[in-house]
Amino acid sequence: MRNDSTLALRDANASLELAVDGGQALRPxxxxxxxxxxxxxxxSYGEKPAVFSVDATFVTGSMxxxxxxxxxxxxxxxxxxxxxxxxxxxxxxxxxxTFAESRRRIAYVPQRASVDWDFPTRVIDVVMMGLYGDxxxxxxxxxxxxxxxxxxxxxxxxxxxxxxxxxxxxxxQQQRVFLARALAQDADLYLLDEPFAGVDAATEKAIIDVxxxxxxxxxxxxxxxxxxxxxxxxxxxxLLINVRKVAEGPVARAFTxxxxxATYGGRLATTHIDQLxxxxx
Amino acid sequence: xxxxxxxxxxxxxxxxxxxxxxxxALLGTAAGTAGTFLFLRKRALVSDAVAHATLPGIGLAFIxxxxxxxxxxxxxxLLAGSAVTAGIGLLLVEWIARRTRLSEDAAIGAVxxxxxxxxxxLLTVIQTMSRGKQAGLESFxxxxxxxxxxxxxxxxxxxxxxxxxxxxxLRRPMTLxxxxxxxxxxxxxxxxRIDLAMMGLVLAVTVIGMKIVGLILVVAMxxxxxxxxxxxxxxxxxxxxxxxIFGGISGYVxxxxxxxxxxxxxxxxxxxxxxxxxxxxxxLAPGRGVLAALLRHRRFQVRVHHRQGLLALARGxxxxxxxxxxxxxxxxxxxxxxxxxxxGRAQAAKALRDxxxxxxxxxxxxxxxxxxxxxxxxxxxxVLTRDEIADIDHRLGGPQPVGEAS
Numbered sequence: 057m058r059n060d061s062t063l064a065l066r067d068a069n070a071s072l073e074l075a076v077d078g079g080q081a082l083r084p085x086x087x088x089x090x091x092x093x094x095x096x097x098x099x100s101y102g103e104k105p106a107v108f109s110v111d112a113t114f115v116t117g118s119m120x121x122x123x124x125x126x127x128x129x130x131x132x133x134x135x136x137x138x139x140x141x142x143x144x145x146x147x148x149x150x151x152x153x154t155f156a157e158s159r160r161r162i163a164y165v166p167q168r169a170s171v172d173w174d175f176p177t178r179v180i181d182v183v184m185m186g187l188y189g190d191x192x193x194x195x196x197x198x199x200x201x202x203x204x205x206x207x208x209x210x211x212x213x214x215x216x217x218x219x220x221x222x223x224x225x226x227x228x229q230q231q232r233v234f235l236a237r238a239l240a241q242d243a244d245l246y247l248l249d250e251p252f253a254g255v256d257a258a259t260e261k262a263i264i265d266v267x268x269x270x271x272x273x274x275x276x277x278x279x280x281x282x283x284x285x286x287x288x289x290x291x292x293x294x295l296l297i298n299v300r301k302v303a304e305g306p307v308a309r310a311f312t313x314x315x316x317x318a319t320y321g322g323r324l325a326t327t328h329i330d331q332l333x334x335x336x337x
Numbered sequence: 338x339x340x341x342x343x344x345x346x347x348x349x350x351x352x353x354x355x356x357x358x359x360x361x362a363l364l365g366t367a368a369g370t371a372g373t374f375l376f377l378r379k380r381a382l383v384s385d386a387v388a389h390a391t392l393p394g395i396g397l398a399f400i401x402x403x404x405x406x407x408x409x410x411x412x413x414x415l416l417a418g419s420a421v422t423a424g425i426g427l428l429l430v431e432w433i434a435r436r437t438r439l440s441e442d443a444a445i446g447a448v449x450x451x452x453x454x455x456x457x458x459l460l461t462v463i464q465t466m467s468r469g470k471q472a473g474l475e476s477f478x479x480x481x482x483x484x485x486x487x488x489x490x491x492x493x494x495x496x497x498x499x500x501x502x503x504x505x506x507l508r509r510p511m512t513l514x515x516x517x518x519x520x521x522x523x524x525x526x527x528x529x530r531i532d533l534a535m536m537g538l539v540l541a542v543t544v545i546g547m548k549i550v551g552l553i554l555v556v557a558m559x560x561x562x563x564x565x566x567x568x569x570x571x572x573x574x575x576x577x578x579x580x581x582i583f584g585g586i587s588g589y590v591x592x593x594x595x596x597x598x599x600x601x602x603x604x605x606x607x608x609x610x611x612x613x614x615x616x617x618x619x620x621l622a623p624g625r626g627v628l629a630a631l632l633r634h635r636r637f638q639v640r641v642h643h644r645q646g647l648l649a650l651a652r653g654x655x656x657x658x659x660x661x662x663x664x665x666x667x668x669x670x671x672x673x674x675x676x677x678x679x680x681g682r683a684q685a686a687k688a689l690r691d692x693x694x695x696x697x698x699x700x701x702x703x704x705x706x707x708x709x710x711x712x713x714x715x716x717x718x719x720v721l722t723r724d725e726i727a728d729i730d731h732r733l734g735g736p737q738p739v740g741e742a743s
Binding site for chain 1: 377379509510512513515516517519520522523524525567570571572573575576
């Protein structure tokens with residue numbers, strides 16, 4: 057990364073690291089207070105790495121945006137953290153343990169486009185999927201489960217749609233149902249893949265309200281995010297990646313014109329960066 | 338023939354026919370419920386590869402049992418052999434799709450044809466064996482119910498019951514994997530293992546179904562019932578139950594039909610009965626059926642023409658579209674010569690006024706809940722309250738006579 061030398065940010069703050077090999081040796085062992093910790097994470101589909109040697113630590117009660125251009129490996133990074141794809145090398149610790157040991161403390165909101173919305177299921181059934189871990193051998197849901205599901209739908213403003221077939225929902229409503237399903241899991245770490253992609257303004261507001269509520273309950277939120285204009289408004293931490301990590305840390309320090317230029321290269325015109333609401337340097 | 342058919346339905350047609358009818362019903366139920374997940378996971382054709390891969394197993398099992406001096410036609414032995422090669426075929430499809438750049442359909446095509454070809458070679462070899470002539474192994478291709486034994490029926494019943502039980506226990510994880518595999522993996526479900534369990538179920542149904550329906554047609558019993566059931570409901574649990582019922586009915590009725598006429602083969606008749614249920618569902622199901630969709634489209638079209646016709650009347654524009662004219666005429670809004678009736682003039686004025694109300698409403702309310710509902714058809718009364726409309730009317734001024742609009 058040619059920008060490593062040009063950016064004198066390395067010693068600015070310990071939590072803001074540029075992707076420098078060897079930096080991981082200085083970091084303490086991941087313990088159970090750290091919701092998500094990745095070390096030297098490399099994932100590849102075929103011969104080309106989608107994510108290369110990424111180290112990242114997420115802070116309890118923080119809201120982090122994972123930002124980067126298309127094909128930068130943002131979603132892949134999430135999927136590797138969740139054990140959906142197997143990393144080629146590196147490790148992931150969730151609350152100091154492996155994914156399998158901590159899975160009940162994690163909730164995942166996949167990309168909306170990843171499922172077939174003509175599937176024969178209703179809104180209430182989809183949210184109930186978040187409770188499958190709680191159901192017994194015969195997986196019969198009781199009134200208690202139903203109440204939980206309806207309360208979660210209420211939180212995202214979708215209680216009136218409980219009995220609808222999912223194919224009848226608008227894109228924003230589908231996204232809110234996915235969020236409600238994650239809420240039903242009552243997790244400590246929420247990983248969301250582009251929750252604001254292609255949703256209406258009302259949904260965007262509903263989602264961000266719920267996420268801020270989660271943060272207020274000192275749960276940790278990590279979003280793959282593509283809208284640079286809202287990063288500073290919505291999030292307090294940011295992880296910039298383009299296959300390799302470019303910068304990580306509080307928005308005020310890590311989300312700057314320099315780090316953005318390093319992440320997006322020539323694809324992000326300087327004028328565009330100027331228009332962003334970047335935190336005062 | 339009708340009397341014989343009724344006798345067959347009432348299980349009055351003798352021991353063998355009764356065994357076949359009950360066996361086919363159980364098989365159909367098991368196949369329909371297990372097949373639902375295959376259909377929802379969009380992997381219906383894998384079952385075709387599995388079914389064809391049973392054939393070499395049958396041949397090998399026969400040869401092995403004959404060489405050991407046992408009766409080569411022992412059903413349990415033959416089924417066990419077929420399960421082994423079907424399992425190998427299934428794992429091969431999985432392996433090719435996962436480890437090579439070939440897609441699953443290519444893997445299915447390769448495995449299906451190679452295994453089936455090998456099976457046919459084995460069957461031909463068996464024909465030349467001294468004891469092979471009366472083996473009748475080719476009956477497994479299209480099924481044969483003549484001379485079905487009590488023991489055979491028990492195997493089918495037990496296998497079917499186990500398959501249904503497995504579906505009940507595994508239905509939630511299998512549904513989740515079919516709907517959203519990524520999320521399923523993130524909640525700790527081993528997606529690959531669930532997929533293998535699902536395919537194992539399909540394999541079991543295929544193996545027990547070979548005797549009645551035959552390995553070539555058993556795929557139909559797995560796929561058609563859930564596809565038909567999908568037309569009637571929007572809930573996975575109900576699709577499973579309905580598919581089981583449809584499969585059971587087609588097995589039972591199909592077996593009775595073929596028993597009542599000597600010349601009709603059981604397996605193909607069961608499949609055709611199944612198809613009849615599918616055809617009825619396709620045409621008549623409310624909501625998703627073809628007829629319902631046509632009716633819905635027609636009603637919508639009439640609404641559009643009704644509205645457009647009213648607006649044209651209000652603006653004094655000539656109407657040429659024959660459908661618009663006939664819609665207005667049938668509602669008594671215009672006379673035969675195309676002149677608006679009193680009712681027509683009143684409704685036209687209302688339509689035009691609503692258009693103007695909408696225009697004001699869109700200026701006042703910028704949010705989606707109002708602006709997004711302006712589609713030209715939604716009555717304004719269903720979106721805004723009476724007070725809001727009164728307020729808009731106030732801004733519009735007094736009632737405006739027809740024709741002043743242009």
